[in-house]
Each structure stands twice: as structure tokens, then as C-alpha cells.
Amino acid sequence: MYTAVILEDEIPALEVLELLVDRHESFTVAATFTNPEEALEQLPGLQPDVIFLDVEMPQMNGLEIARRFRQMSERSHIVFTTGHTHYALKAFDVQALDYIVKPVTPKAIARVYDRLTRQQLSRNAPEQFSSAAAQLPAPARVPTVTGFGRLEVRSADRELIRFPTRKAEELFAYLLCHPNLEADKWKLAELLWPDIDGERALRSLHTAIYRVKRVMEAAGLPMRIMKTAEGYTLDTDAFVYDILHYQHAGQLLTEENPELEQLDLLFGLYKGPLFHGKSYVWKISLEESYRLVYEKLTLRLIGGAVSSGAYEAAEERFYACLLADPLNEELYRQLLALFPAKEQSQRIQRLYTRLLEDHSRQ
Incomplete structure (x- = not known):
């Protein structure tokens, strides 16, 4: 007892x-x-x-x-x-x-x-x-799922779990972006197999669902795909991942004095655009919305650091932003403007040098 x-x-x-x-x-x-x-x-x-x-x-x-x-x-x-x-x-x-x-x-x-x-x-x-x-680390390792940058599923032992087909991977990606909501089976079938007739597409969907479940089992993910009357639901239970964190970020960013620990967490989770390298048509608007969340929290964190005189901390965040979103020129202009004029030239030169050095090591 x-x-x-x-x-x-x-x-x-x-x-x-x-x-x-x-x-x-x-x-x-x-x-x-x-x-x-x-x-x-x-x-x-x-x-x-x-x-x-x-x-x-x-x-x-x-x-x-x-x-x-x-x-x-x-x-x-x-x-x-x-x-x-x-x-x-x-x-x-x-x-x-x-x-x-x-x-x-x-x-x-x-x-x-x-x-x-x-x-x-x-x-x-x-x-x-x-x-x-x-000698085991504390807390114990847990399986992870990441959607920002590369889509990755890893077991508690950090083993990368691969999907058997591209369609199974895309199906999982879609469910990750719509957790705990019913995804209509006909919509999924049309989205993933637009060139196949209805019944054949539905059979392909059933097969892909089975394959996704096998991947989740292999990784030990504490999530379940539940069959509903009209489709399927990804039940996340208590499991959280980067996309799910960003889906709850809106309320945090509207607060006048949000907890810096939570902003730091969100900042560190963003490793690049949503499912980088994947040409999923349905992700375009989602990718932009998450990028805007990242932009807002980045401006808030760096602005706060600069206003308190913590220039080195601000520069480190700026550098992480360069790595995560290297093509966002407008964001760079906004971030650089947060530094005093006398700091801007020196900071940008140092950041450029770091980028060259890191690139040369790759």
C-alpha cells in the first residue's frame, strides 16, 4: 500500500x-x-x-x-x-x-x-x-519526437527510428500537428493519395496507420492512435514534444511578464522550419505560424537581454537564431536593431566570423 x-x-x-x-x-x-x-x-x-x-x-x-x-x-x-x-x-x-x-x-x-x-x-x-x-542519468531517458528542423523519432536509448515508407512518415507528421483531434479518414486518404480512387486510398491509409503504430511501438512512445467513428485520433496523453509546446505558446506570448524559463524552453526547441526538407503541401501555413511564434519569442528574449545590458547572452541567442532560421533576413534586421548603434557593427562581424568557422569544421 x-x-x-x-x-x-x-x-x-x-x-x-x-x-x-x-x-x-x-x-x-x-x-x-x-x-x-x-x-x-x-x-x-x-x-x-x-x-x-x-x-x-x-x-x-x-x-x-x-x-x-x-x-x-x-x-x-x-x-x-x-x-x-x-x-x-x-x-x-x-x-x-x-x-x-x-x-x-x-x-x-x-x-x-x-x-x-x-x-x-x-x-x-x-x-x-x-x-x-x-550510474544511470537522472532523470531517466525517455523517447523523443522532434518536428522542428528534421522530423525525428528516437527511442529512450537515442536510437533513430525510421519509417518504412514516405507516406507513413507524412501521416505521422500530420497527426503530430493535429494531436488529440479527430482526423477524418476520407480527408487523410485524399490528402496522402490524391491520385488513387476512394476505396483503394482508404486501404492504403489503413496500412499506413498500422506502420505508424509499429514505429511508435519500436520507439516506446507513450502515445496511441485511436480509431474513431469517422477517422483516427493521436492521443498524446501526458507526452509532449516541440510542436505541442508551440501550440500552447500563444497564451504565454500575450502575457505582459511571461516566465523567462518558459520562453527559454520554447526558444531552445526550435531547430529550424517545421519538417525541414519535406514538401508537404498541408504544412505551409503551419510552418509560417510556428516561425512567427519563434520570431516573437526571440525578439522578446533578445530585447530583454539587451535592455538589461546582458549583451553576451543576447548575442548567443542571436547566433542560435542564425543557425535555426538562416534565410530570414527581416528577422536579422529586427534583431540587430535591438543592439545600440555602437554595438551593431562589432556584433555582426563577430557573428559572421563564428558562422564561417563553424561552416569550415563541417
């Missing part, structure tokens, strides 16, 4: 989560809190196996609370609950056991139990395995 503590500032959400956790036969709820300071005060005496923690609370950021929890109780595992996906990568900074996107479901609680059990088995493993386990 595992003991759980829940910290959630919204009473209805707390009550639902408490009910779901308590209903699981292997969990018992030791305490619930709506106030972070009260939870931090009582945690040392509770020493729970798992702490369900809301990321966004008015009194204190959930990521900071998690770090303080870690200092007080190394044995307690952190499970984040949130209505947003854009905190997921930051959750790894505190070695979170899981990351649940609301609404919380019994399936998500069962997943937490499975992960706790695996952790417990690892702790109780024979001593000859413990030294090897101690």
Missing part, C-alpha cells in the same frame, strides 16, 4: 483527485492541502510515497514547491497535475515520477501505481545491480 499526499488549491479538483486516488486499491490518501506553506510544514512528519502536486497555484509555483519537497523528503515521488502541457520538460528538472494533464483519470492513477512499483523493484534489486543503476 502506498501513501499519498495531495496539494491542490482548487477544492473541486482536489476532491476529484482524492476520490480517484483513494479508489485505487493500492493507494491511501494520508493528507490533502490547499495551502503550500501548510503542506511544506507537515510533510516531514508524513513522509508519503507520492505527492500529487498542482503546477499552477497562486501562492507559490509548483516547480519551486517540488524542489523544496525534494529537500525535505528524498523518498517521496512527485507527480505533477496541471491543465497545461508546457511545463512537462521542466518537470524533469525535479525528477518527477509522472506528469498528468487534467482531467485526471483512473488510467492515469493506475499509471502512477505502475511507475511506483517499478521504482520499488529497482530499490529492492540485488546489490550487484545497484551500482550500475546508480
